Amino acid sequence: MKLKTDLLANDIVVSRLYRGRFAPSPTGPLHFGSLVAALGSCLDARSRDGEWLVRMEDIDRPRNVPGAADGILATLEAFGFAWDGPVLWQTSRLEAYRAIVDDLKAGGLVYGCACSRREIADSANRPAVDGGLTYPGTCRPGLPPGRVPRAWRLRVDDREMAFVDRLQGRVAQRLERDVGDFVLLRADGEFAYQLAVVADDAWQGITQVVRGADLIDSTPRQIWLQQCLGYDTPEYAHLPVATNRAGEKLSKQTLAPALGAESVASDLVRALRFLGQRPPADLVRAPVAEVWAWALAHWDLAAVPRRRALPIPA
Numbered sequence: 001m002k003l004k005t006d007l008l009a010n011d012i013v014v015s016r017l018y019r020g021r022f023a024p025s026p027t028g029p030l031h032f033g034s035l036v037a038a039l040g041s042c043l044d045a046r047s048r049d050g051e052w053l054v055r056m057e058d059i060d061r062p063r064n065v066p067g068a069a070d071g072i073l074a075t076l077e078a079f080g081f082a083w084d085g086p087v088l089w090q091t092s093r094l095e096a097y098r099a100i101v102d103d104l105k106a107g108g109l110v111y112g113c114a115c116s117r118r119e120i121a122d123s124a125n126r127p128a129v130d131g132g133l134t135y136p137g138t139c140r141p142g143l144p145p146g147r148v149p150r151a152w153r154l155r156v157d158d159r160e161m162a163f164v165d166r167l168q169g170r171v172a173q174r175l176e177r178d179v180g181d182f183v184l185l186r187a188d189g190e191f192a193y194q195l196a197v198v199a200d201d202a203w204q205g206i207t208q209v210v211r212g213a214d215l216i217d218s219t220p221r222q223i224w225l226q227q228c229l230g231y232d233t234p235e236y237a238h239l240p241v242a243t244n245r246a247g248e249k250l251s252k253q254t255l256a257p258a259l260g261a262e263s264v265a266s267d268l269v270r271a272l273r274f275l276g277q278r279p280p281a282d283l284v285r286a287p288v289a290e291v292w293a294w295a296l297a298h299w300d301l302a303a304v305p306r307r308r309a310l311p312i313p314a
Contacts (some may be wrong), residue, residue, distance in 0.1 A: 018050025020208045021082075023197070024078075025057045029258035032267065032312055033212065033242040033250035034072075035079065039271045040239045041210035042081060043299040053204060054083040058198045059090040062188070078261050079268060080288045088204065092194050097191040100229065101152060101184055110184060112149025113139040128179050128254040130217040135180030147302055151185035154225060156180070161220035166237035167304055168213065173220040198222050202231040213238040214249055237301065240310040242274060246289055248268055250312070265291050270313050273287035276303035 022038045024030065031037075045052040054076070075085065100137065104110045111172050115123075115138050128134045135153065143149065156175035164170050173179065184195040217240040226233050242250045250256035259267060266284040268291045273279065277298060283291055 003272065007224070008210065018045055018048045018207055019053065019205050020045035020210055020284070021053040021055050021201075021206055023055040023057045023200075023211075024072050025060065025063070026072060027060075027063045027065055028068055028252035029071050030075045031250050031256035031258055032271065033256065035259060035267060035271045036242055036274055037210075037212050037239060038076065038079075038081060039295075040237075040275055040304070042209065044210045044237065045293055046296055047299040050208070052083040053085060053088070053206075054081075055088040055090070055200060055204070057090050057193070061091065061190060072282055075259055079264050080292050088200065090200065091094060093196070093200065093203075094191070094210060096203070097195055097199055100195065101191075104154065104184070104228065105130065105152070110152045110154050111140060111181075112143060113151045113153045113181075113183075114143050114147035115139060116150070122310060129173060130179070134178065135182065137181060144242070151183045152185040153181040154184050156182070156221075156224060156229070161224055163219060163223060163233070163236060164171055165216065165219075166233060166301065167306055168216060168238050168308065171216060171219065173217075175220060175224060179221060184225075194218060194221050194225060198225045198229070198231065201234060202226070202229070202230065206234050208237070209234045210237045212241045214241045216308065218220050238308070239275065240305055240307045242312045243309050243313065247309075247311075249309070264288050268292075268295070273313050274310065276300075278303075 020041050022035060022041050024173055042052045054073070056072075058064050076083075092287075101110065110300060119138070120133055120135060123136050123138060126134050139153075140155070154181070158174050159178040160172050160174055162170060162172035182194060183192045186192055223233050243264060244250060244254055244256070248254045265286055266287055267285045268288070269279050272295055275301065277295070279291070279294055279298075
C-alpha cells in the first residue's frame with residue numbers, strides 16, 4: 001500500500017538544476033572522513049554547474065555536542081568550502097516532520113510499537129543489513145493488551161527495493177526480510193534520521209546525494225519512504241568510507257583526529273588522492289584557492305574507487 005501526499009507540496013523546491021548537499025551531524029569536529037564526503041559532494045555539484053547546500057543534521061539532540069555545529073561551519077570555511085543559501089538546521093523542521101508522521105498515520109502506513117530494545121533482541125530472528133536487528137513485526141497486527149506505543153514504525157513489504165548507485169552499482173534489499181518495519185518516531189520522542197533525511201531532501205529539491213558508503217544500506221528504506229510520500233528519488237553516489245589502521249570507520253567513537261587549520265592544503269590533497277584523483281605532488285604547498293581550482297578542473301567521479309571502505313592515505 002502506498003500513500004501519495006501533497007503535504008507541504010507548496011514548500012518543496014522543484015528544480016531541474018543539479019542540487020547536492022553535505023549534511024554533517026554536530027556530534028564532534030570534522031575529521032578526514034568528513035572532509036572526503038564534503039569534498040566529493042561539493043566537487044560533483046560544482047563540476048556540473050550545480051548548487052551545493054549545507055544541512056546541519058542536529059535532529060538527534062541527545063548526541064549533539066555544544067559548539068560542534070559552529071566548529072564544523074568554521075572548518076568548512078577554513079578549507080575553502082562555499083555553499084549556496086543559508087544552512088538548514090533540522091531542529092527548525094520539527095513541525096514538518098510531525099505533520100508527515102500524522103499524515104502517514106492517517107493513511108495507515110505507520111503503527112505504534114510497544115517493543116523495547118531487549119524485547120526486539122529476544123525475538124528478532126536475524127541481523128539486519130546495517131548491523132542492527134530485523135524487527136519481527138510483533139506489534140504490526142496491533143498492540144499487545146495493556147501496552148502503549150513507544151515508537152512509530154513504517155510498514156514495509158517483501159518486494160525488492162533496488163537502485164543503481166553511480167559508484168557502487170546495483171544495490172537491492174527486501175525490506176521485510178533485511179530490515180523489517182522501521183522507526184520514524186523514536187521512543188524518546190525524537191524523529192528518526194530516516195524520516196528527517198527524506199523530508200529534507202525533498203523540501204530542498206536535492207537531485208543528487210553524494211555521501212559515504214556507510215549510509216548505503218539505509219538508502220532502500222529512504223526510497224521506500226519517498227515512494228510512500230510521493231516524493232522524487234534523487235540519484236545516489238556512495239563514496240568509500242575512510243578507515244583507520246584497525247579497519248574502523250573514522251569517527252568520534254574511534255578517536256579520529258580533528259582537521260586542523262595548519263594543514264589545509266595537504267589535507268585537501270590527501271582527500272583528493274583518497275577519492276582516486278591525481279593531483280600533482282607540489283599542490284600540497286599551494287594556496288588553498290589553487291588546490292580548489294585544480295580539483296574543480298579535474299574532478300572525475302569515474303576515478304573514485306568502487307569500494308565501500310578504504311584506509312586513509314599516509
